[in-house]
Amino acid sequence: MKKILLAAAISSTFTAITSFASDEASPAIYQDTSVEMQTRVKDLVSRMTLEEKIGQMYNDAPAIERLNVPAYDYWNEALHGVARAGQATVFPQAIGLAAMWDDEMLHTVATAISDEARAKYHFYQREDIRYRYTGLTFWSPNINIFRDPRWGRGQETYGEDPFLTGELGVAFIKGLQGDNPDYLKTAATAKHFAVHNGPEISRHSDNYVVSDKDLYDTYLPAFKKAVEEADVEAVMCAYNRVNGMPACGSDMLLKEVLRDEYGFDGHVMSDCGAIRDFYDPKAHNVVEAPAAAAAWAVKSGTDLNCGTGALSTFANLGFAVQKGLIDEALIDQAVERLFMTRFKLGMFDSDDKTNYAAIPMDVVGSDSHMKLTEAASASSLVLLKNNGILPLTSDKKVAVIGPNANNEDVLLGNYNGIPINPVTPLQGLETYLGKDNITYSPGSAIIDDIYGHAEILDSRVLFHKKDDGSLAPGLTGKYYSLAQGQISDYTQLTFPVTASDQPQLTRIDKAMDFYFERSPIDDSVLGNFGVIWEGVIQPEHDGKYQFDSDAQIKIDGKTVTDTVALKAGKTYPITISMQFADNKVSNTSAITRKQFTVRWVNTSEDLQQQAVGVASNADVIVAVVGITPRIEGEEMPVKLDGFNYGDRTDIDLPDEQQALLMALKKTGKPVVLVNFSGSAMALNWTDENVDAIVQAFYPGEATGTALAKILYGESNPSGRLPVTFYRDLNGFADFDDYAMDNRTYRYFRGNVLYPFGHGLDYSDVTYSDLQAPSTLQSGEPLSVTVTLENASDFTADQVTQAYVKMPDAPTRVPRVALKAFSKDQVKAGTTETITLTIVADELTYVDDNGESVAYTGSLHLFVGNGQPAHAKEKKIQHAVIDIAQ
Template sequence: MVNKNIKSLFVLTAFAVLVGCDNDEQSMQPPPLYLNESASIDERVNDLVTRLTLEEKVAQLFDKSPAIERLNIPEYNWWNEALHGVARAGKATVFPQAIGLAATFDEDLMLRVGTAISDEGRAKHHAFLAENNRSMYTGLTYWSPNINIFRDPRWGRGQETYGEDPYLTTRIAVNFINGLQGDNAEYLKSVATLKHYAVHSGPEVSRHSDDYTASEKDLAETYLPAFKDVIAQTKVASVMCAYNSVNGTPACGNDELIQNKLRDEFNFDGYIVSDCGAIADFYDVKSHNIVNTEAKAAAMALKTGTDLNCGDHHGNTYSYLSQAVKEGLVEEKDVDKALKRLMYARFKLGMFDNPENVPYSDTPIDIVGSNKHLALTQEAAQKSLVLLKNEQVLPLKGNEKVALIGPNADNEAILLGNYNGMPIVPITPKLALEQRLGKNNLTYTAGSSITGEVYTHYQPIKAKHFFHLDHNNQMQPGLIAQYYPSSNFDRQPVKREIEKNLDFSWERSPIDNSIEQEFAVKWTGIIKPQETAEYHFKSNNVDFTLNGQSVNGAITLEKNQSYQLNAESKFNHFWHSNVINPTASLTWLKNPQSLTQQALNNANEADVIVFVGGISANLEGEEMPLQIDGFSHGDRTNINLPKSQLNLLKKLKQTGKPIVLVNMSGSAMALNWENENIDAIIQGFYPGEAAGSALVSLLYGEYSPSGKLPITFYKSVSDLPDFKDYSMKNRTYKYYEGEVLYPFGFGLSYADFKYKNTRHSIDAGSGDLNLTTTITNQSSFSADDVVQVYVSMPDAPIKTPNKQLVGFKHITLKNESKNDIKFTIPKNKLSYINEQGIAVAYKGRLIITVGSGQGIKIPKDKFTVTNIVL
């Protein structure tokens, strides 16, 4: 439970400090208005702002807002993440990556997931406060969700989005945000942030300098609807502006985007935070470089409406706002306006109120990773898996001997995606199959690299390989560790230990047992292999040398030979560094050349091959340095399965054994050969910590798959426009003119659903379209499906989407039963966007498709098509 006594000291101490007199005088003085909980938030905010100097006001516009000691206002760090679980703050339930949550097409599930995440966030926040930890990732202002449109499968951050469709994105985001922010009329449970506004989806390598051209039609039809509609349907408290420019102006200083659209047209009244470093890009000569001083950059962003500056290696550009005021670039009232929006959010979170009056402040810490939340992430994982192909192989009968092969079969990274927490009970496919089958009916090998020379099956170096020399120059077990009280080595170590190996996860500081950790450590000793082999090393937060040399790639080590090891780790508060539950490890693998033969041997002895491959968030993600075949700076240069895996699959195919391919990726894959030659294919979108158990339950038919693709799977990127071309022509299911591999909304089932007899009517008053479709489950078991409604407008005077999703429902239908599923399609969905970006009521033939997909690459009894005239 939260230590309320510690937290309540804020209000009591604030009274004494502000009044500044002895106890008798205090009893005669009213509390300052900003601490008066009976006053309105606006009154309290206004009162607080009047008490601050210009310099104090400016400092509160930084993501790292300092304490104002004379008013006893504590420091606050605005940066926190909750994309698919509380992130970067130690252990928390890890739900499927955002793209996988979208694949569920389940609004109720998203509300429950958002609620669980905010429960854990509140619990962790108050536990941190109880220990006076106010560092990055401890606050209640979450920079989630990412509602950018996943327009191109090459974008590495597409995994963070809800896919390529604005309507699906809106409905998933609305429920997630409602779960995060709670339903209390007085208080926010946490703050959700829509990002990245706007027209943002790669490439990563040039995001700080790119200027994307988007037509009025594309803005209104694709890039802005999710922002507009989520704002209209929720009370979302925050928006993050993007790095890129839009039509000539950086997003965080773009009047058309922020003032004309976001503030005036969309009626957004919350606060806007910059992406980290985005305002510095205004003057950075390697970035947008549109102004020549920091003060001008700060003034431009502030006057446009960006309230909070997240800084980076440039520092906080808003620190120049005081100078900007002196130069007449902005007025102090502009600073006040931004500060009031920020303080309003902090008051709504209850940060200036007695904790006993804030309904979420007593959330118990044991809710983090509770059985309820672990069951929920299992449910979400099951619903996120998409069955793409099944030639009567699945479900498995249960008596087969299984050869588990593939670089992702025991790779914990594919559970997590990016922007993740540390899982409570991580279950890889290997672990789940071992638990089900035991070792007699299961063999395992990674089989290949994940790509090139990148391997995933590294193992911790066991203690028997580590030694050090004692004072008598005698070999002794373990490494010598020296701990330093800061993130540098310029002071004397304060602790010396002999440690058995190099594999650490510090829940508390090894120096002073505090929960907020900033320290450095050096390890010295000897590595002594027990066999001669080619070794590959992998480090996590560790810089190391062997015999004074850095190790890059493979290195041959001799049996029983001693190699001098020097290693070090640093943990600090710098951008992206995590001082909460930091980890450090050194792992290795031996002789990867034998992997192919091991895989073939295992396959020949098995009845069925389960191949878990794909990619991982270590290859695709945000602005990464990685540049290898197929991958560049977090993005992808092609969308094929990496060659090392495809070559192995082709050899496994020659064994004649049935193969189930489980592809793990945050984005679309061009599984062309695989679709022609593999017996069954399952798509997993980084399914969270229950990935393994969810997959095994699917393999053995404990539930029927219901996941649907939230993105189009193309046959090749060569069929797409240039990555930097932001026109929507020939992109996504709505505009693509070619033949796709698997369409948006596609996903197979074990159940036999039939769709028929769609009826319709137009409401005479509202003009809304009412639809009713009869669905039958002709199977002997209950199952879920996602009913999807698409409209086409062939008689529009301009180019309109091929199809457009306007409704969906995730349903459960009992065995051998039928049900009528009803939809009401609002009148505003029966309009098209003209070239000026204006919605126009559609007149003419309307084609309505209702079914278990778009009606592409699924049997005719899985959907209905109805024509009406508007």
């Protein structure tokens, strides 16, 4: 009996081998570009073993050399510029792009981003570099709804309105993906699907309970447009649970809504680590075993596992197949979806098949892109208040005061690239007026021990000893090669590195500010190396100094872990050590994500007293305040008064800055306030006490240049708020309550400081002669015309907003809802007539079952400069249309 079994086993093995050999000898259909793409994909996947297929479901998919499949990492970011891949043009953060209220400009911005993305991808391909952040699958845009001003990641969104978010998302996706009928320029990703907008601290364990009405009325419409109108290539499922089910394991979301209702045919990836959350005892903890989590996610429709520190839960899929938890056919389906994206990107065809491969690297940071980011920055700035002081005149002496005046962080937001030519507000005003006409003081910390005015350590205070013992500017930098070892401590998944005994390069470096695209040792792209800088530091002022860097810093032989007391004119030995070693586990380069700097700040200065002294000698104060992406953002280790792990617990300015503004007010000088934040601020005191307010969000690398031109009237403000600025959080439900009652302008019942859609300018555009039909058949689009007259001396880029009310709806509906908008140039002293069309799908309401119902009855239409409750006389027109069934 044993001999018969052995013979059968040998026969079975032989059959498998000959079958595999026959498969290998068959024509490589997947390499034939004349064959339809889906057929090619199926052919390639059919040649893979189960293990190979599972490996392709990780974000950092390994190579399959026998099939000529190169390694590829799907993880890349392009929220407002190519991010974390070295230098790139940095456009305004997404919330600032939304403040432009300009889908055409946003499409142009996205096109520029995808130009730079293609150039970088092909550059890295030529160097055979396949790290994270070097591919063409971009995990942008974030089209979640900014429903609560406390959410730290709201800066990544297009604001609080589903219609505006959907329209802008479509424009951005189309710009990223290009217009080639055969190939994608890049692959965009709509995220995070769905019902995802804080709190950050508990997003891995939260279950958000949402009604069908709110789901379809607020949380899903932008995703529907992304799929149906922009044909977005990918969707990222969220960390949280929705009505009990993890979003990445929700049949309702991924099968019934995304695939069946919307007809989505691209691939779905998990948010990073979200599949681990299925079984993590500190997270959802809904299954016990990784294999069960992996099978569940794939069965529901999650095709790609972004693992990050959890590595890849999908590595357990082989065991899941073995135990019958999932059928291999579902793995085939997922891998085919993933490879369809790669084929559509041209990754298995020659470069001459698409003109995208010819985009040169010099497009990155090109003159045209620098001009575009300045235009976008100017368009994103929102003038909230102006008592007539703006525009300023150049004959006034200006004091620029505030912790964000010279803070590069507030230009960039999060998910950003390294800027080409960053211009802070201070630098922009100094260039515009001349340095001699500007005085400056930071005035205060941003909050607690977080400062916005830390400076680069450079040759003003850094010296090295020459052979004769004299001091010369700069530190001696000794550059070493690095050898990577094996991990021995599996509690710390970091590969150890050892530096060479002798430096491979020694040079003098004048400033601790570096961007290393290539290794200084061997000129290799993204090469690894270590550096030890040695010399002395000689402060110009007494003080307690705080250092900010990823490097190890030693002063007088002691490692710097806190503030250090230093005396002016005294020399202290200083050593700065840094290793730039790639991370194999996360598949990331050590030097692409951000610029390497060493900054310091004197924390013992009386900044407020200094600021008052500076202000007393000026004619006007430009106060540059607000918060920064260092304290609001994604799951951050920040616990401060008003801030909680990236989110906010109140929406006021930090106390330090409130005190500064009150002190400046007492000088009697007029104050123009510029506020930076990625979220709404309760600027109640400032609204009553300063002369003008500009909301800057995080406006990109050309911020300073654009701001100066706005303040001096060379540009006319045109930004409008994409979120409501509330007076406080009174009346708000708990942060993790996802019911839309009393949230956003559509449902909020209280008195607000600045409404959604608000924004002033230097023009005087009035509205008249709204032409709308008196009746309309249900299911038909509504087209109207309105006349805009600009009686001022300033050409306006006027944002026209169309809102509707549905008083005859038989269920709760928004008290008012945006349904169309347009941005049009109206030259000084001229009149323009514009047409707005509201498509039939927008003339609907969502019933309590989540169904979209065509509205019938009296439709109130408002067209003008803002919401009907807030727009002034002659700034808005009203019509009533009877919609018949």
